[in-house]
Amino acid sequence: MDFSILLDSDKCRGCTNCMKKCPTQAIRIKNEKAVIDKNKCIYCGECIKACPYNAYSPYEVNKNDFVETKFSIAIPSTALYGQFPKGTEICNIQNSILKLGFDYVYDESYAAELTSKAIARKISESEGVKPIISTNCPAIVRLIKIRYLSLLDNLITVESPMEIAARLAKHNAHENFDVCSEDIKIYYISPCPAEMLSITNPIGTKKSSIDSVIPLNSIYGDIYREVCKNTKLCNSTPSIKGIKWAIAGGQSETINVSSYISVYGIENIIDILEEIENGKLHDIDYVELSVCTEGCVGGIFNVENPFIAKRNIDYIIKNTKETFNAGISDEVFNDLYEKNFFDIEIIKEDTNKRKLTLAEAVERMERIEQITALLPGLDCGSCGSPTCRAYAEDICDGHADLYGCILLKANKKRLNSEEL
Numbered sequence: 552m553d554f555s556i557l558l559d560s561d562k563c564r565g566c567t568n569c570m571k572k573c574p575t576q577a578i579r580i581k582n583e584k585a586v587i588d589k590n591k592c593i594y595c596g597e598c599i600k601a602c603p604y605n606a607y608s609p610y611e612v613n614k615n616d617f618v619e620t621k622f623s624i625a626i627p628s629t630a631l632y633g634q635f636p637k638g639t640e641i642c643n644i645q646n647s648i649l650k651l652g653f654d655y656v657y658d659e660s661y662a663a664e665l666t667s668k669a670i671a672r673k674i675s676e677s678e679g680v681k682p683i684i685s686t687n688c689p690a691i692v693r694l695i696k697i698r699y700l701s702l703l704d705n706l707i708t709v710e711s712p713m714e715i716a717a718r719l720a721k722h723n724a725h726e727n728f729d730v731c732s733e734d735i736k737i738y739y740i741s742p743c744p745a746e747m748l749s750i751t752n753p754i755g756t757k758k759s760s761i762d763s764v765i766p767l768n769s770i771y772g773d774i775y776r777e778v779c780k781n782t783k784l785c786n787s788t789p790s791i792k793g794i795k796w797a798i799a800g801g802q803s804e805t806i807n808v809s810s811y812i813s814v815y816g817i818e819n820i821i822d823i824l825e826e827i828e829n830g831k832l833h834d835i836d837y838v839e840l841s842v843c844t845e846g847c848v849g850g851i852f853n854v855e856n857p858f859i860a861k862r863n864i865d866y867i868i869k870n871t872k873e874t875f876n877a878g879i880s881d882e883v884f885n886d887l888y889e890k891n892f893f894d895i896e897i898i899k900e901d902t903n904k905r906k907l908t909l910a911e912a913v914e915r916m917e918r919i920e921q922i923t924a925l926l927p928g929l930d931c932g933s934c935g936s937p938t939c940r941a942y943a944e945d946i947c948d949g950h951a952d953l954y955g956c957i958l959l960k961a962n963k964k965r966l967n968s969e970e971l
């Protein structure tokens with residue numbers, strides 16, 4: 552899988568809504584159908600939200616293949632806990648997942664707490680670069696790789712809780728159930744196309760430890776039915792610090808840095824990244840960025856409204872006794888940290904484009920300016936590009952021609968007829 556979003560061209564009517572919402576200008580309308588440039592896509596899901604015809608959907612995975620797996624581990628994203636009615640016990644949700652046929656459920660909140668510890672340590676050891684930017688949202692890392700290459704060194708080099716959870720879950724299963732690693736498959740239940748893609752196209756150099764990602768909305772109904780049947784009392788013991796990662800700002804709170812900002816929503820994020828790129832915000836230690844509204848509780852494959860899901864998570868946080876059950880002592884944590892267990896090495900090279908020489912880049916820029924000056928500047932989208940400037944780039948790169956602009960074409964006809 553090299554893509555996590557499917558576009559059904561039979562449903563697409565070429566309305567341009569998705570094209571106008573795409574933050575990286577990855578969409579064009581060709582022959583009245585949307586086309587996505589995979590090299591520019593950051594898997595933020597804005598196009599899915601914008602499409603009035605439901606033409607976009609998650610890449611289809613066989614969500615039941617875990618039943619055939621020798622030893623299947625489910626890791627639900629902490630965002631899943633916000634999708635059930637207020638007061639639903641986490642252990643009830645986990646038991647319901649087990650009833651679907653998984654052999655073991657690992658709680659991501661434990662890994663998230665350890666990730667916070669690793670980030671805090673990295674920040675305390677870091678020298679110079681400020682502010683440090685979070686890396687758990689793969690859509691953000693992709694955005695920085697595509698548009699803000701100068702900020703790559705600001706990214707915190709710690710793996711996401713999702714990956715840390717997968718490694719710990721595999722280790723636990725191996726130790727506690729006497730099952731060999733080759734027989735274990737890890738299924739992550741995710742609210743997010745960016746996470747879905749990151750298992751086959753990781754943002755770092757290490758191979759993902761997750762074998763398959765199940766879109767949360769494709770399995771939610773099955774879990775919910777089991778949750779409703781389950782009336783037994785249980786006693787949830789998540790890591791409260793880890794649960795906070797599901798909501799915007801929760802990560803920074805648990806890292807305990809003195810100065811941080813938490814920003815969500817792609818337009819706000821672009822503003823902040825531009826400020827950082829312009830040399831501002833040096834007085835901030837940590838910038839936590841999540842593409843989705845209110846953080847991962849707003850992920851596009853969730854089922855609940857993000858604000859209600861956040862309220863549900865807040866309820867869990869307030870009504871659960873603070874525990875830490877990852878089973879990892881400070882000594883073991885230190886040992887893992889020293890062995891770079893939490894580290895991620897971000898792939899830095901921009902593999903999407905052939906590097907232009909400086910002279911070529913200047914020449915291209917001048918040509919784009921010349922073409923832009925010929926266009927009407929209405930950004931109407933009828934040429935199939937999101938803005939006149941983007942259309943000028945497409946013409947310059949040989950992907951479009953000048954008279955795809957209907958206004959220029961009309962003017963050309965008028966001039967021709969006047970000449971006649």
Ligand code: SF4
Pocket residue numbers: 556572573574575576577578587591592593594595596597598599
């Ligand atoms: S997922 Fe985001 S970046 Fe990719 S095409 Fe859709 S809107 Fe554009």
Ligand code: SF4
Pocket residue numbers: 594595687688689690691742743744745746841842843846847848849850851
């Ligand atoms: S905020 Fe969370 S759910 Fe949304 S794109 Fe980022 S990682 Fe995925």
